[in-house]
Amino acid sequence: MTNKTFKFEIVYQSTKSRARVGRIHTPHGIIDTPNFVGVGTNGTLKALDNVLLSTIDMQLMFCNTYHLMIQPGADVVEQAGGIHQFINRKQPIITDSGGFQVFSLAYGGVADEIKSKGTKKNASSVLKITEEGVIFRSYKDGTRLLLTPETSIRAQKKIGADIMISFDELPPYHITTDKLRRSFDRTHRWEKRSLDTHLLHPSDQALYAVIHGGIDKALRKQSCAILRDQAFDGFAIGGSVGKNREEMFEMLEFVMPELPTDKPNHLLGIGDLESVPKMVPLGIDTFDSSHPTKAARHGLLFTKQGHLRLNKSGNSTRFEPIEHDCTCYTCKHYTLAYLSHLLKAHEPAILTLATIHNVHFMMDMMRLYREAILRGDI
Amino acid sequence: MTNKTFKFEIVYQSTKSRARVGRIHTPHGIIDTPNFVGVGTNGTLKALDNVLLSTIDMQLMFCNTYHLMIQPGADVVEQAGGIHQFINRKQPIITDSGGFQVFSLAYGGVADEIKSKGTKKNASSVLKITEEGVIFRSYKDGTRLLLTPETSIRAQKKIGADIMISFDELPPYHITTDKLRRSFDRTHRWEKRSLDTHLLHPSDQALYAVIHGGIDKALRKQSCAILRDQAFDGFAIGGSVGKNREEMFEMLEFVMPELPTDKPNHLLGIGDLESVPKMVPLGIDTFDSSHPTKAARHGLLFTKQGHLRLNKSGNSTRFEPIEHDCTCYTCKHYTLAYLSHLLKAHEPAILTLATIHNVHFMMDMMRLYREAILRGDI
Numbered sequence: 001m002t003n004k005t006f007k008f009e010i011v012y013q014s015t016k017s018r019a020r021v022g023r024i025h026t027p028h029g030i031i032d033t034p035n036f037v038g039v040g041t042n043g044t045l046k047a048l049d050n051v052l053l054s055t056i057d058m059q060l061m062f063c064n065t066y067h068l069m070i071q072p073g074a075d076v077v078e079q080a081g082g083i084h085q086f087i088n089r090k091q092p093i094i095t096d097s098g099g100f101q102v103f104s105l106a107y108g109g110v111a112d113e114i115k116s117k118g119t120k121k122n123a124s125s126v127l128k129i130t131e132e133g134v135i136f137r138s139y140k141d142g143t144r145l146l147l148t149p150e151t152s153i154r155a156q157k158k159i160g161a162d163i164m165i166s167f168d169e170l171p172p173y174h175i176t177t178d179k180l181r182r183s184f185d186r187t188h189r190w191e192k193r194s195l196d197t198h199l200l201h202p203s204d205q206a207l208y209a210v211i212h213g214g215i216d217k218a219l220r221k222q223s224c225a226i227l228r229d230q231a232f233d234g235f236a237i238g239g240s241v242g243k244n245r246e247e248m249f250e251m252l253e254f255v256m257p258e259l260p261t262d263k264p265n266h267l268l269g270i271g272d273l274e275s276v277p278k279m280v281p282l283g284i285d286t287f288d289s290s291h292p293t294k295a296a297r298h299g300l301l302f303t304k305q306g307h308l309r310l311n312k313s314g315n316s317t318r319f320e321p322i323e324h325d326c327t328c329y330t331c332k333h334y335t336l337a338y339l340s341h342l343l344k345a346h347e348p349a350i351l352t353l354a355t356i357h358n359v360h361f362m363m364d365m366m367r368l369y370r371e372a373i374l375r376g377d378i
Numbered sequence: 379m380t381n382k383t384f385k386f387e388i389v390y391q392s393t394k395s396r397a398r399v400g401r402i403h404t405p406h407g408i409i410d411t412p413n414f415v416g417v418g419t420n421g422t423l424k425a426l427d428n429v430l431l432s433t434i435d436m437q438l439m440f441c442n443t444y445h446l447m448i449q450p451g452a453d454v455v456e457q458a459g460g461i462h463q464f465i466n467r468k469q470p471i472i473t474d475s476g477g478f479q480v481f482s483l484a485y486g487g488v489a490d491e492i493k494s495k496g497t498k499k500n501a502s503s504v505l506k507i508t509e510e511g512v513i514f515r516s517y518k519d520g521t522r523l524l525l526t527p528e529t530s531i532r533a534q535k536k537i538g539a540d541i542m543i544s545f546d547e548l549p550p551y552h553i554t555t556d557k558l559r560r561s562f563d564r565t566h567r568w569e570k571r572s573l574d575t576h577l578l579h580p581s582d583q584a585l586y587a588v589i590h591g592g593i594d595k596a597l598r599k600q601s602c603a604i605l606r607d608q609a610f611d612g613f614a615i616g617g618s619v620g621k622n623r624e625e626m627f628e629m630l631e632f633v634m635p636e637l638p639t640d641k642p643n644h645l646l647g648i649g650d651l652e653s654v655p656k657m658v659p660l661g662i663d664t665f666d667s668s669h670p671t672k673a674a675r676h677g678l679l680f681t682k683q684g685h686l687r688l689n690k691s692g693n694s695t696r697f698e699p700i701e702h703d704c705t706c707y708t709c710k711h712y713t714l715a716y717l718s719h720l721l722k723a724h725e726p727a728i729l730t731l732a733t734i735h736n737v738h739f740m741m742d743m744m745r746l747y748r749e750a751i752l753r754g755d756i
Contacts, residue, residue, distance in 0.1 A: 046726055349425055
């Protein structure tokens with residue numbers, strides 16, 4: 001472990017599956033696991049300010065170092081007294097390394113890249129990958145920027161989240177074995193340099209490694225072996241885990257037993273409602289996804305009966321909450337009829353209200369999962 | 379007076395000017411005057427839900443009948459139990475007649491029409507004006523709709539705001555004396571029919587007349603004479619009052635003494651910070667404007683020192699509230715640095731936070747005006 005404040009406590013290990021209930025202790029409080037992590041790229045969930053968000057008890061927020069480095073800049077966040085102070089959030093925050101965005105902006109995201117069969121969408125944003133790091137162009141003003149393990153960790157330290165993530169390369173799904181291997185080796189050297197940079201000036205922050213190896217099981221196993229022996233505080237699962245849900249779960253079933261059980265793990269960027277029931281028995285502790293907030297902004301509301309499309313005509317006269325037993329701000333105060341009216345009238349207030357409901361739904365669902373594990377049902 | 383719940387009480391009449399402090403009693407509580415009325419076209423301020431808005435104590439909200447008739451429809455609002463229930467607002471609401479939108483969509487708004495010198499922007503939306511009313515096309519689906527004094531008042535009764543406004547025609551600024559006269563006569567027949575329709579089924583709702591006459595003082599005077607003898611509960615000042623602020627104030631100085639002092643008056647659609655100090659001494663009781671909310675969405679914040687442009691580079695490191703003595707939700711919780719970051723990062727949360735501040739500023743400013751009148755300063 002790289003610091004003393006960060007601690008992972010396993011409350012209960014299922015005997016039926018790898019599912020477990022845990023508590024991640026951080027400088028800004030506890031994260032009950034398994035749990036959903038909302039994406040607040042620029043230091044806020046889309047359309048939901050952090051004080052109103054605090055009524056939901058979303059225990060961990062995922063912020064993007066790449067975005068924060070470009071706007072407002074890591075120095076400004078540091079000057080503000082760190083990210084929590086800057087954005088007025090009292091609860092834990094995790095930042096990524098920035099690597100994901102650099103590469104996903106180049107390839108247009110994992111899903112897009114898979115669809116495009118490897119054709120680069122915006123190749124010019126990544127100018128060069130060297131042993132040192134990656135040179136890319138800022139989407140904001142075209143400036144040439146160098147991102148390395150050292151600059152990423154230094155930026156993450158200025159930002160000051162509770163959990164940081166090592167700098168890694170995101171190799172595309174469509175890649176030759178040879179190129180994957182070269183990327184794999186470099187990524188693990190970059191992660192080691194990330195850890196070394198962190199340990200030079202240790203702080204209250206924790207640092208997660210990122211498990212790589214693409215869709216090659218031998219490489220994934222080797223990645224776990226390389227990283228579990230280093231002083232990382234936890235493990236994120238990154239890179240392309242598969243081109244569809246089946247491939248992803250086959251890989252996760254293979255990878256999860258290779259990870260040490262006494263450290264928390266995080267699945268990067270997956271959190272759709274179909275995947276969660278399969279992730280929990282695998283022992284995934286936390287996972288981030290912008291799906292619940294993005295769905296909300298498109299008028300897709302989460303309910304125990306499945307997705308509810310707000311713009312369906314029948315909703316116009318449903319003078320009742322989205323869900324009768326939901327205790328969220330939106331359900332306590334507004335009816336489906338009014339929410340569907342706001343959507344149809346293109347009123348921005350709907351973005352906030354729908355987002356609150358979906359994030360609250362995720363929090364509630366994860367609480368039920370934790371209870372089910374404790375009861376021995378999973 | 380058309381009903382018993384509605385009452386206007388003059389708390390203090392200045393001896394220095396026509397300024398007065400009053401209280402409008404409505405079924406949903408008191409409106410202290412003079413006061414600013416925020417525009418919630420579709421039953422919400424833009425980007426601010428009504429529960430969060432309720433922390434600001436904005437005592438009167440202006441909703442647009444035209445928009446509510448088209449979406450979700452007056453029947454749906456009635457089914458919901460009326461507008462307060464539908465949108466979850468406990469405090470008073472005023473609706474206009476729908477006439478303004480029909481004509482302003484045709485002419486593209488008063489300001490646009492003045493600039494365009496009378497060229498119709500979207501002439502096809504108003505299909506025909508007859509003695510009966512106006513036939514127009516719905517912007518939503520192209521349906522032909524007939525709006526008359528009777529249908530407007532019936533819709534406003536279904537909507538159920540505390541204060542309704544008579545159906546009138548909005549003649550363009552550029553109009554011949556002859557056409558203005560014809561419009562003037564018809565408007566006053568329409569207003570009489572509005573009142574008659576209201577009195578057929580009187581309710582807790584109040585009904586304001588609209589003073590017309592364009593920029594012709596003799597007509598304005600005649601309008602006051604025609605309308606003050608009828609059982610209206612208050613008076614709105616409508617139509618083109620002038621092509622600029624000077625012309626408007628010259629006209630208002632002329633019109634205000636023609637209105638009965640024992641009934642409340644409302645200035646339609648004017649509320650920029652430069653106009654308010656001139657409006658108050660004239661005895662204007664309420665005025666609605668979308669300026670404070672629109673300015674907020676463009677990153678223009680109101681302060682006692684004048685407008686503050688959020689995207690000015692200096693704000694990036696101002697780790698302090700917009701105004702130190704402001705008690706609004708935004709100033710209590712966030713710094714200028716963070717707000718300017720949200721704006722630059724195009725985060726929708728800024729729309730909500732900036733709106734809260736500007737509306738709170740207006741409420742605070744109007745409270746200070748009332749105090750100044752009571753002290754004898756205005």
